[in-house]
Amino acid sequence: MRANARMPRMDFQLTEQQELIRKEVATLARSFSLDYWLERDKKAEYPWDWVKAFGKAGWLGMIIPEAYGGSGLGVTEATIMLHEVCASGAGTSGASPIHFYLFPPMPVIKHGAEPLKEKYLPRIATGEIVMSFGVTEPNAGTDTSRIQTRAEKKGDRYLVNGRKVWNTNAREATHILLLARTSPRDAAKPFGGMTLFFTEFDRSKITVREIEKLGRAAVDSNEIFIDALSVPAEDVVGDEGRGFYHLLDSLNPERIFTGIEAVGIGRAALERAVQYAKDRVVFDRPIGQNQAVAHPLALAWAKLESAELVCLKAAWLFDHGRPCGAEANTAKLLAADAGFEACDAALQTHGGYGYAKEFYVERLWREIRLYKIAPVSQQMVLNYLSEHVLGLPKSY
Amino acid sequence: MNIVVCAKVVPLSSVTIRIDPATRRMVRKDVSQELDPQAAKAVEEALRLTEKHGGSVTVVVMGGEDATIGIRGALAMGATAAIHLSDPALAGSDALGTAKALAAAIRKAPFDLVMCATESSDSYTGLVPGQLAQLLGVPPLTFATSVTVEGRTVTIKRQSEGGYDVVSAELPLLVTVTTGINEPRYPTLKGIMGAKKKEIKRYTAAELGLGPAEVGESGAREKVLTVGRPPARPAGTIIQDDGEGGKKIAAFLADLKLI
Ligand SMILES: Cc1cc2nc3c(=O)[nH]c(=O)nc-3n(C[C@H](O)[C@H](O)[C@H](O)COP(=O)(O)OP(=O)(O)OC[C@H]3O[C@@H](n4cnc5c(N)ncnc54)[C@H](O)[C@@H]3O)c2cc1C
Numbered sequence: 001m002r003a004n005a006r007m008p009r010m011d012f013q014l015t016e017q018q019e020l021i022r023k024e025v026a027t028l029a030r031s032f033s034l035d036y037w038l039e040r041d042k043k044a045e046y047p048w049d050w051v052k053a054f055g056k057a058g059w060l061g062m063i064i065p066e067a068y069g070g071s072g073l074g075v076t077e078a079t080i081m082l083h084e085v086c087a088s089g090a091g092t093s094g095a096s097p098i099h100f101y102l103f104p105p106m107p108v109i110k111h112g113a114e115p116l117k118e119k120y121l122p123r124i125a126t127g128e129i130v131m132s133f134g135v136t137e138p139n140a141g142t143d144t145s146r147i148q149t150r151a152e153k154k155g156d157r158y159l160v161n162g163r164k165v166w167n168t169n170a171r172e173a174t175h176i177l178l179l180a181r182t183s184p185r186d187a188a189k190p191f192g193g194m195t196l197f198f199t200e201f202d203r204s205k206i207t208v209r210e211i212e213k214l215g216r217a218a219v220d221s222n223e224i225f226i227d228a229l230s231v232p233a234e235d236v237v238g239d240e241g242r243g244f245y246h247l248l249d250s251l252n253p254e255r256i257f258t259g260i261e262a263v264g265i266g267r268a269a270l271e272r273a274v275q276y277a278k279d280r281v282v283f284d285r286p287i288g289q290n291q292a293v294a295h296p297l298a299l300a301w302a303k304l305e306s307a308e309l310v311c312l313k314a315a316w317l318f319d320h321g322r323p324c325g326a327e328a329n330t331a332k333l334l335a336a337d338a339g340f341e342a343c344d345a346a347l348q349t350h351g352g353y354g355y356a357k358e359f360y361v362e363r364l365w366r367e368i369r370l371y372k373i374a375p376v377s378q379q380m381v382l383n384y385l386s387e388h389v390l391g392l393p394k395s396y
Numbered sequence: 397m398n399i400v401v402c403a404k405v406v407p408l409s410s411v412t413i414r415i416d417p418a419t420r421r422m423v424r425k426d427v428s429q430e431l432d433p434q435a436a437k438a439v440e441e442a443l444r445l446t447e448k449h450g451g452s453v454t455v456v457v458m459g460g461e462d463a464t465i466g467i468r469g470a471l472a473m474g475a476t477a478a479i480h481l482s483d484p485a486l487a488g489s490d491a492l493g494t495a496k497a498l499a500a501a502i503r504k505a506p507f508d509l510v511m512c513a514t515e516s517s518d519s520y521t522g523l524v525p526g527q528l529a530q531l532l533g534v535p536p537l538t539f540a541t542s543v544t545v546e547g548r549t550v551t552i553k554r555q556s557e558g559g560y561d562v563v564s565a566e567l568p569l570l571v572t573v574t575t576g577i578n579e580p581r582y583p584t585l586k587g588i589m590g591a592k593k594k595e596i597k598r599y600t601a602a603e604l605g606l607g608p609a610e611v612g613e614s615g616a617r618e619k620v621l622t623v624g625r626p627p628a629r630p631a632g633t634i635i636q637d638d639g640e641g642g643k644k645i646a647a648f649l650a651d652l653k654l655i
């Protein structure tokens with residue numbers, strides 16, 4: 001197509017394979033009704049039928065290399081998948097169980113030793129392994145360098161003790177990606193001395209206490225207490241002491257994924273709001289004929305569109321092995337706001353019915369609020385951009 | 397058993413179809429396309445038959461360049477190979493022209509069973525399968541709600557007013573399947589990845605031995621004179637329930653001689 005090689009490459013066209021992925025994920029995701037999700041939310045039930053359907057069709061193995069039974073696709077394809085998952089109306093209830101197959105395995109793929117990959121990746125690809133992601137701690141918060149969970153080497157094993165908070169999926173997890181200190185914090189190199197493990201979620205050594213929360217009741221988040229968990233040395237991901245740096249290969253995709261999820265959820269809410277604005281007649285006209293109703297929806301569309309572009313750009317950079325920290329953070333920042341605004345405009349469009357569960361938007365509105373806080377808060381993204389992109393002095 | 401499935405690729409069902417006022421044809425350019433959900437049922441039935449009896453499933457599609465997305469969709473479901481008839485000389489073909497092109501492509505290789513959907517989702521004339529059977533010189537077994545094969549005998553069930561007809565014939569033959577026959581499988585991600593590697597053969601009209609007298613705009617014997625909207629339905633009758641609603645509905649239905 002390109003006339004000459006000197007023409008700059010700028011291509012917004014999805015490949016045929018990406019188009020098919022988009023279409024087939026949309027078809028599968030939309031075969032689960034909004035009532036299915038409402039019920040999971042009301043009953044706080046994990047969406048097993050959903051996870052199994054995605055596992056059966058091979059979607060959970062998307063980023064696992066072909067040599068380990070997956071499809072070896074990139075963050076771009078996973079981004080396309082999560083967009084359709086969320087645009088179907090599944091919300092974070094549907095997205096979270098799937099995205100755990102997409103970023104926690106990344107450090108294992110990129111930095112894991114061969115035996116570790118052979119041990120776990122094939123079972124991740126089939127969906128047999130259910131993962132949780134153990135980074136955040138009550139006494140460290142956003143300052144990950146201050147985590148207190150410790151792993152002590154004892155012969156060919158590590159003994160882990162500590163506490164994690166907001167450990168999502170712990171109720172169902174068979175395995176955990178766990179960050180722990182293997183040497184004390186050194187103020188000169190605060191992010192050194194941490195080690196990453198991918199290991200079995202041993203319930204005889206880990207106690208799980210669920211946290212009741214605003215949204216996404218279907219997918220649990222928990223406090224977990226780790227008491228003398230014994231981890232074989234072969235479950236160390238990459239090098240001892242370099243765990244945080246290995247984890248970065250999870251964190252950037254996680255930002256891209258949560259960004260695109262927010263975009264998709266915004267689109268689902270917008271789709272319902274637009275239909276409602278056409279159908280609902282008040283003062284002898286469809287409410288959508290009032291610009292005060294139409295404009296917030298139009299603006300939501302425009303903002304979702306621009307956030308999606310940054311998500312895809314960040315994904316492209318990651319897949320091409322280029323630095324993507326600024327873009328991945330920006331994607332999350334813009335998408336969390338755009339998605340929330342879309343859900344809020346959708347709720348407002350529905351008037352009183354927006355507040356009713358049976359119009360579905362309220363669940364999306366509750367669920368999407370999460371993305372302004374997690375996986376990284378809006379403020380911390382702005383801190384990152386101030387310091388690392390603009391070169392301003394660190395404020396904290 | 398070599399099965400050939402004729403599958404149309406049509407605008408996504410979510411797309412609002414537009415008619416070009418100049419040509420009176422459906423606008424297909426820059427419109428997202430997919431494997432016709434009706435044809436997907438024929439693909440599904442063919443895959444089930446080969447899973448049971450062995451053999452191959454070749455999908456034949458006549459359609460523009462962007463129809464490949466639908467072709468890959470059929471390959472992702474598990475079809476063995478595909479043939480794409482895409483040539484400006486074929487554009488503007490009517491149903492008979494379409495059937496001629498499909499027949500010529502099918503005859504390029506030995507076949508046992510040809511499968512079609514009863515009608516397409518976008519133009520639904522339902523003309524192509526009958527014409528195709530005639531051109532191929534094989535019997536058509538139409539409106540199948542189930543298909544079984546024993547040796548060289550194919551048996552279908554066809555819904556009738558009081559039950560169903562059972563119809564058999566010997567291969568080679570053509571079957572048209574109805575909407576209710578099955579629920580097509582979702583392609584798996586592995587299927588989608590594999591589809592990229594499968595062969596899509598392409599033929600031009602000339603390679604099919606067809607000229608402007610038979611196919612394309614010039615070969616079309618049907619002419620579209622006008623395209624219009626169906627007349628608006630008259631307003632319905634609203635019956636208020638003041639305690640006698642049931643009686644009123646009964647009287648209304650009796651007036652229409654429905655009860
Ligand atoms: C539903 C849910 C699921 C989660 N799932 C997981 C999971 O699976 N695994 C996991 O490891 N974690 C998980 N998290 C944790 C999440 O990543 C953290 O909540 C998030 O990173 C914020 O950390 P914190 O809650 O400790 O906030 P804190 O660090 O206590 O911060 C509190 C507030 O202060 C602001 N703040 C702090 N310092 C600064 C500063 N220097 N400048 C500006 N503002 C500042 C923050 O932005 C925030 O608004 C989850 C959280 C939630 C709510």
Ligand SMILES: Cc1cc2nc3c(=O)[nH]c(=O)nc-3n(C[C@H](O)[C@H](O)[C@H](O)COP(=O)(O)OP(=O)(O)OC[C@H]3O[C@@H](n4cnc5c(N)ncnc54)[C@H](O)[C@@H]3O)c2cc1C
Pocket residue numbers: 402403404405421432434435438456457458459486487488489490491492494498511512513514515516517518519520521522523524525616618619620
């Ligand atoms: C003058 C004129 C010009 C036209 N120009 C065009 C044009 O430029 N482009 C265009 O797309 N249509 C064009 N059409 C419409 C075209 O004739 C019909 O779409 C086509 O003949 C098939 O008819 P149908 O969809 O009603 O098929 P049906 O008879 O309803 O289809 C039944 C089954 O036949 C098989 N089948 C039908 N069509 C195909 C196909 N193309 N490939 C593989 N299998 C198939 C499928 O199994 C399908 O389910 C034109 C029609 C007229 C009258």
